[in-house]
Amino acid sequence: MRSSTRQQRIHHAALLAGIATFSTMGNIQAQQSAQLATDWLELIGVLPAPTYDPYTSQIPRRRPGHPYEPLPEFTIQNPDGVAPAPVDQAGAFLPVPDRWRIMETLGFKFPLSDPYNQNVLKGDKPIDGKDHFLALSFISDSFLKAQSVPTPVGPQGTGRAGELDVLGHIGQSAFVQNFIASADYYKGDTTFKPPEIEYKATLAFNYNRVNTDEARALQIDPRLGTDRDDGFIGVQELWVDKHLRDLDSRYDFDSLRVGIQPFSTDFRGFLFQDSEPGIRLFGDRDNNRWQYNFAYFRRLEKDLNSGLNDITRSPRHDDILLGNVYRQDFPWTGFTSQATVVFNHNSDGRFYDSNGFIERPAAIGLQLPRSYDVTYLGYNGDGHIGRVNLTASAYYAIGHQSHGIFVEESTSIRAGFLAAEASMDFDWIRVRLSGAYASGDKNAYDNRSTGFDAIFENPIFAGADTSYWISQGIPLIGGGGVALVQPNGMLPDLRTSKEQGQSNFDNPGLRLIGLGADFDLTPTSRVSGNLNELWFDNTATLEALRQQANIGRNIGTDASVAWIYRPFFTQNIVVRLSGAALLPGSGFKSLYGTDHSVYYSVLANVIVTY
Numbered sequence: 001m002r003s004s005t006r007q008q009r010i011h012h013a014a015l016l017a018g019i020a021t022f023s024t025m026g027n028i029q030a031q032q033s034a035q036l037a038t039d040w041l042e043l044i045g046v047l048p049a050p051t052y053d054p055y056t057s058q059i060p061r062r063r064p065g066h067p068y069e070p071l072p073e074f075t076i077q078n079p080d081g082v083a084p085a086p087v088d089q090a091g092a093f094l095p096v097p098d099r100w101r102i103m104e105t106l107g108f109k110f111p112l113s114d115p116y117n118q119n120v121l122k123g124d125k126p127i128d129g130k131d132h133f134l135a136l137s138f139i140s141d142s143f144l145k146a147q148s149v150p151t152p153v154g155p156q157g158t159g160r161a162g163e164l165d166v167l168g169h170i171g172q173s174a175f176v177q178n179f180i181a182s183a184d185y186y187k188g189d190t191t192f193k194p195p196e197i198e199y200k201a202t203l204a205f206n207y208n209r210v211n212t213d214e215a216r217a218l219q220i221d222p223r224l225g226t227d228r229d230d231g232f233i234g235v236q237e238l239w240v241d242k243h244l245r246d247l248d249s250r251y252d253f254d255s256l257r258v259g260i261q262p263f264s265t266d267f268r269g270f271l272f273q274d275s276e277p278g279i280r281l282f283g284d285r286d287n288n289r290w291q292y293n294f295a296y297f298r299r300l301e302k303d304l305n306s307g308l309n310d311i312t313r314s315p316r317h318d319d320i321l322l323g324n325v326y327r328q329d330f331p332w333t334g335f336t337s338q339a340t341v342v343f344n345h346n347s348d349g350r351f352y353d354s355n356g357f358i359e360r361p362a363a364i365g366l367q368l369p370r371s372y373d374v375t376y377l378g379y380n381g382d383g384h385i386g387r388v389n390l391t392a393s394a395y396y397a398i399g400h401q402s403h404g405i406f407v408e409e410s411t412s413i414r415a416g417f418l419a420a421e422a423s424m425d426f427d428w429i430r431v432r433l434s435g436a437y438a439s440g441d442k443n444a445y446d447n448r449s450t451g452f453d454a455i456f457e458n459p460i461f462a463g464a465d466t467s468y469w470i471s472q473g474i475p476l477i478g479g480g481g482v483a484l485v486q487p488n489g490m491l492p493d494l495r496t497s498k499e500q501g502q503s504n505f506d507n508p509g510l511r512l513i514g515l516g517a518d519f520d521l522t523p524t525s526r527v528s529g530n531l532n533e534l535w536f537d538n539t540a541t542l543e544a545l546r547q548q549a550n551i552g553r554n555i556g557t558d559a560s561v562a563w564i565y566r567p568f569f570t571q572n573i574v575v576r577l578s579g580a581a582l583l584p585g586s587g588f589k590s591l592y593g594t595d596h597s598v599y600y601s602v603l604a605n606v607i608v609t610y
Helices: 002-020 025-044 100-104 540-548 586-592
Strands: 133-149 171-187 196-212 227-246 253-264 275-286 288-298 317-328 337-344 357-361 372-385 390-402 411-426 429-437 483-485 510-524 524-535 553-567 573-584 599-609
Touching: 171 227, 227 275, 253 288, 553 586, 573 586
Parallel strands: none
Antiparallel strands: 133 171, 133 599, 171 196, 196 227, 227 253, 253 275, 275 288, 288 317, 317 337, 337 372, 372 390, 390 411, 411 429, 429 510, 510 524, 524 553, 553 573, 573 599
C-alpha cells in the first residue's frame, strides 16, 4: 500500500511538472506549477530537502538545475558567556548602560597609545560612558631649510674687510621645531548633530635657529653676529562654542563661538587666514545647503620670529568685522559658491619688534603713523564642473586711509584681486593651471591707492610653500626697511611683516601664470611639480622707493618640486622633501643686480601627529 501510494505521488508530481513545462499557460502560471511539482518531489524524497537557515529563518533558494548547497557552519564567538540584554515586563529590551564599551566587554581592548583604533583620548568614545568626549592631539613639526635670499650689507660693516657694497652674501639656513598640543572637550553625540557645548585649547612651542652670511640681517645690533636662537610659546586656540538651537530634524543649527579661534575668509587663504580672538555666530540652513558666518576679530600682536600669538601684549588697534554666506551646488552641482564682505579698521601706533627693527610705521616714504578703513567685497567658489576641479576668488577693496605712503593727504583705496586654479585628474595624475592678478598702484604721488593688499594671507596656491616666491621673505634692499614679499605670502605688498606690519595699498601688484602636476606614484608617495611665471603689475612705487627709473616688470620663473611620503597611508607621519629655484627676470635683476643667475630653496620637513 505504501509503495503504491509513493508511486502515485511520483506520477502525480511528474505530471504536474510536465504540465508546467509544456502547457500553453502564461509564464507566471507555468512557474507556479513547476514550483508545486518541485515541492512534491522534495516532499516524497525524490529530491533532497533544502537546508533551513537559522539566521534568516528562511529556506534558501536553489539555482535551477542544481541541488541545494548546504550552508557553511558558523561558530558563535562568546568566550565570556555574555548573556543578551534582559527583557522587561513590557517585552522591550533594556537599554545598555554604556554602549560605547560593548567591544571591550567582548574582549577587544586597545591601549591608550594606539591612535589607529578606538581610543578615549581621541574622542572615539565618551570619558563618562554617556556623552562627554575628550580629544587630545599632539603634533611635532620639524623642518630644516637652506636657501639663498638677497641680503643687504649691514650699515656698520659686513664683518669682512674690503667689502663696501649694498648687496651682501645670499646664503642662509634655518632649523625650526614646533610642538603643538591641543585639547578638545565637548558634550553631545556628534554622529548626527553638532555638540551641545565645546571647549578647545591649543598651545604651540617654537624653537628656531637661523644663520645668515651678513651681520645685522637678523638683529639690529651687529655685535650679535650672524646667528640667532629663539624660542616662544603661543596660545593659538582658546575658545568655547555654545550650540544655540537645532532648527529641524536634519539638525540645521545656530552656534556661537567666543575666544581665540581659527578662521579663513575663503577656500585658499588669499585675504585673511589666522587664529585671533573674536566672537563668531555661524550655522546652516536647508539641510546644510546654506551656511553662514558673522564674526568680529581684534588682532593680537605676534612674536615675529615664530609667528605665534603673543597674549602678553595688548591687542592691536586692528579690527575685522565680516559676514559671509555659502551655497552648495550653485551654480552647478558639486560646486560651492561664497559671497563675503569684510571690513578692516586699523589705527595701530608706533611699534618695534623683538629684533629691534621698526614695524609700524614702515620705514618707507613719509614714515608717519597711518590709519585706514577698507571694505573687501568678495566672491569665492570651490568644487568641480564635470571632470574639471575649480577654485576661484575675486575681491574688490574700497576705502580710504589717513595719508598715503608718499603723500600727506588722505587717499582713496580702489584695488582688485583675481585668482583661479583649474585641475583635471587622469588616473594617478592631476594637472593644474593657475592664474592670479593683484592690481598695482599706478602713481605713487596721487590721491588714489590702487595696490591690492590682504589682511593676513596664507595662500594655498600655485605650489604654496614649495614655491620659492611664496615661501621666501625677500627684503627690498635700498628702498626702506620693508620686504618685497612676505614668507608664506604671494603679494609684493612692501610691508615690514604680515605679522606686525600694516596693509600697504601703494604697492606694485602681481601677475602670475602657473602650471603644475601631482603624481601619485604609490598610495604612500606623491611627487608634485610647479612652474610659475611672475610679473609686477606696475613698478611705479618701486621706482619711487628706489629712486630708480625703468625697473622691469618681469620677476622671473619659479620652478619647484616636492616629494611627499606617508609611510602608514595616513597623515600621522608625513615626510616632505622639496626644492625650488627662481630664475630672475628683468625686474628682479633691476632690484638685486645680475651677480646671481638663480636663487634656490631646499627644505626637509617631518610632521608626526598623534
